Amino acid sequence: MKFYSTQQNSPIVGLQEAVMNGLAPDGGLYMPIHIPQLSSNFFKAARTLSFQDIAFEVGKHFFMPDIGEEMLQSIIKDAYNFEIPLVALNERLYVMELFHGPTGAFKDFAARFMARLFGFFVEKSGRKVTILVATSGDTGSAVAHGFLNINNINVVILYPSGKVSPLQEKQLTGMGGNIKALEVKGTFDDCQKLVKQAFLDMELKEKTTLASANSINIARLLPQSFYYVYLSILLNTGGRPIVVSVPSGNFGNLTAGIIAKRMGVPIDKFVASTNVNDVIPCYLQTGKFEPKPSIATISNAMDVGNPSNFVRMLELYDHDVKKMKSDVFGANFSDQEVREAISNVYEQFSYIMDPHGAVAYLGLIRYMSKNPECQGVFLETAHPAKFLDEVEKSIHEPVAIPKQLKKYLKCKKEAVLIENTFDDLENVLLSI
Numbered sequence: 116m117k118f119y120s121t122q123q124n125s126p127i128v129g130l131q132e133a134v135m136n137g138l139a140p141d142g143g144l145y146m147p148i149h150i151p152q153l154s155s156n157f158f159k160a161a162r163t164l165s166f167q168d169i170a171f172e173v174g175k176h177f178f179m180p181d182i183g184e185e186m187l188q189s190i191i192k193d194a195y196n197f198e199i200p201l202v203a204l205n206e207r208l209y210v211m212e213l214f215h216g217p218t219g220a221f222k223d224f225a226a227r228f229m230a231r232l233f234g235f236f237v238e239k240s241g242r243k244v245t246i247l248v249a250t251s252g253d254t255g256s257a258v259a260h261g262f263l264n265i266n267n268i269n270v271v272i273l274y275p276s277g278k279v280s281p282l283q284e285k286q287l288t289g290m291g292g293n294i295k296a297l298e299v300k301g302t303f304d305d306c307q308k309l310v311k312q313a314f315l316d317m318e319l320k321e322k323t324t325l326a327s328a329n330s331i332n333i334a335r336l337l338p339q340s341f342y343y344v345y346l347s348i349l350l351n352t353g354g355r356p357i358v359v360s361v362p363s364g365n366f367g368n369l370t371a372g373i374i375a376k377r378m379g380v381p382i383d384k385f386v387a388s389t390n391v392n393d394v395i396p397c398y399l400q401t402g403k404f405e406p407k408p409s410i411a412t413i414s415n416a417m418d419v420g421n422p423s424n425f426v427r428m429l430e431l432y433d434h435d436v437k438k439m440k441s442d443v444f445g446a447n448f449s450d451q452e453v454r455e456a457i458s459n460v461y462e463q464f465s466y467i468m469d470p471h472g473a474v475a476y477l478g479l480i481r482y483m484s485k486n487p488e489c490q491g492v493f494l495e496t497a498h499p500a501k502f503l504d505e506v507e508k509s510i511h512e513p514v515a516i517p518k519q520l521k522k523y524l525k526c527k528k529e530a531v532l533i534e535n536t537f538d539d540l541e542n543v544l545l546s547i
């Protein structure tokens with residue numbers, strides 16, 4: 116597959132360049148030059164396939180022959196070694212649990228695939244690469260875990276001191292190996308600023324090879340299409356139209372869903388479900404895209420005021436809000452509504468949602484109240500134990516911590532405390 120930049124002002128590139136560049140030189144995001152079609156034979160045969168088989172059948176259109184068949188198989192086998200249950204709350208309402216990976220968030224799907232693909236390209240190039248990433252919590256741990264023990268790659272994570280949850284901090288600082296955590300005396304924005312500065316620094320560029328693992332990378336986007344295909348195959352629709360509600364922040368997850376639909380996956384509608392950071396639901400209503408500063412909420416991984424994948428959504432709908440609206444319904448909710456939903460769903464179905472999944476649940480219910488003929492699925496993107504305090508307050512019961520997250524509680528915090536200055540960061544980067 117070849118990839119073009121959404122800014123249309125950079126050369127068309129192959130997979131390796133798109134992955135290693137992250138962002139195109141003109142500042143645009145890479146998109147595949149065409150969307151492959153899955154055949155009706157594929158869908159007929161797919162009922163008997165595992166998730167890994169499906170990921171391969173979908174992934175080969177994007178990743179082969181740039182990487183060989185064996186390599187793609189082995190990346191998929193290695194990356195997706197956890198379950199992906201589709202749970203029925205009742206015969207019309209389903210939840211797909213995307214949080215059974217090692218860090219308890221759906222970001223494992225993208226980060227684990229990307230890390231392995233990156234590792235392959237880095238090895239081919241014979242260089243050593245340092246991945247630099249700023250995190251407010253979830254991204255850092257998924258990236259760190261994904262890149263753990265991958266040859267020729269070091270990962271440096273910057274996180275704001277005192278501003279991540281205790282479990283998140285353990286996840287960021289307890290990995291060891293090729294993962295180094297920097298605890299920055301500042302905010303998340305400060306961390307992000309330092310990372311940007313590092314990428315622009317000429318001296319650093321000469322002495323090290325820095326790469327980015329943030330969510331705009333095409334290798335993080337495309338693997339997220341796999342579970343939409345899987346979902347459509349697992350779901351018993353009874354001939355009803357499928358609607359999928361996606362809890363959204365940067366809109367990578369939803370964009371991957373739209374790409375899956377274009378490949379032929381029979382999803383009729385998406386719900387773009389957000390917290391009060393509602394730039395895209397507003398766009399769908401008014402046709403105006405107006406980024407604003409993000410507002411802190413209890414679904415904090417979705418606190419995004421300027422969603423980076425919006426430009427990709429525009430490309431997919433020819434910059435036409437009417438076209439986008441025919442596929443995507445927008446809905447936004449307050450923390451209070453989310454807390455009530457967690458409590459109600461627990462009472463009604465004995466099912467425990469996390470705040471992100473709860474936003475998606477609410478969006479689905481709103482859509483289905485006007486479109487009762489649908490078969491509905493919402494995506495659960497984080498394990499409720501990651502947001503223990505909030506969830507326990509809403510359901511008035513203790514939440515069990517699963518073993519993949521419990522492991523982290525025993526980890527010893529190992530972080531280098533740095534001042535919020537570029538000199539401190541540079542010293543660390545040059546010492547690796």
Ligand SMILES: *Cc1c(COP(=O)(O)O)cnc(C)c1O
Nearest residue numbers: 363364365366367368416496497
């Ligand atoms: C990152 C994240 C999201 C938002 O996903 P996008 O692809 O950025 O829209 C939702 N839920 C959780 C738990 C996340 O970590």
